[in-house]
């Protein structure tokens with residue numbers, strides 16, 4: 295049987311007619327071998343600087359890879375990594391990571407999660423309650439490494455990482471401590487299973503139809 299688990303949203307977004315079959319899944323697993331050294335087996339990173347990719351929205355992961363290529367995100371290694379990938383590779387790899395079981399960061403955050411929670415009211419509209427985003431364009435923050443989340447927020451604040459929706463103005467009034475507290479809060483929230491990704495739900499419906 296032809297098991298499809300490509301996020302169709304990714305394919306649609308790229309204008310590509312990509313469907314990932316079991317054979318493609320094996321290929322994807324081979325293609326991510328080079329990534330595993332930093333992002334962990336199946337994207338389950340245990341290194342606080344390196345983001346967990348497992349169960350992240352595929353649509354978001356795709357836009358992240360493209361941002362490195364375009365220079366909207368400034369990171370030497372990730373730019374090199376992303377530039378080596380074809381559009382098909384990117385679609386396969388991001389679908390692969392989106393389908394993996396989630397990984398809860400076990401690294402103790404330095405910030406105060408309880409204080410952080412009070413500063414996250416403005417975030418829920420996009421990142422979901424407790425960072426459990428259901429919208430494939432908005433990254434899940436729940437369970438991500440706090441060190442990585444802090445660095446990302448600092449990069450938006452300084453303008454080093456550019457995104458219209460994460461405008462520096464939103465973070466202007468936040469101190470380093472505030473940022474660490476917010477990162478601690480989201481990092482300590484329970485991860486969301488990959489099955490809840492809208493992309494995966496669509497796949498399950500398709501499988502049901504076959």
Ligand code: HEC
Nearest residue numbers: 328329331332343344345355358359367369371372375387
């Ligand atoms: C040498 C270590 C290293 C390797 C190898 C590596 N990465 Fe990364 N990756 C990182 C780091 C560090 C970051 C965070 C960079 C930043 O702050 O923007 C990152 C960020 C990312 C992000 C953005 C995640 C997010 O939440 O925004 C994606 C997607 C990604 N990597 C995919 C890959 C893929 C796919 C490969 C293999 C083809 C790969 N990486 C190989 C270290 C690595």
Ligand code: HEC
Nearest residue numbers: 414416417419420431432433443446447456457459460476
């Ligand atoms: C209007 C929608 C919106 C709001 C409100 C918003 N975000 Fe975001 N956020 C996004 C989008 C879109 C991205 C991905 C941007 C990119 O590609 O760099 C993002 C990315 C992030 C990232 C990087 C995640 C990663 O994996 O690299 C962090 C951390 C983050 N947001 C935290 C916050 C916090 C904290 C707040 C509230 C103070 C907030 N966001 C409010 C839309 C939003």
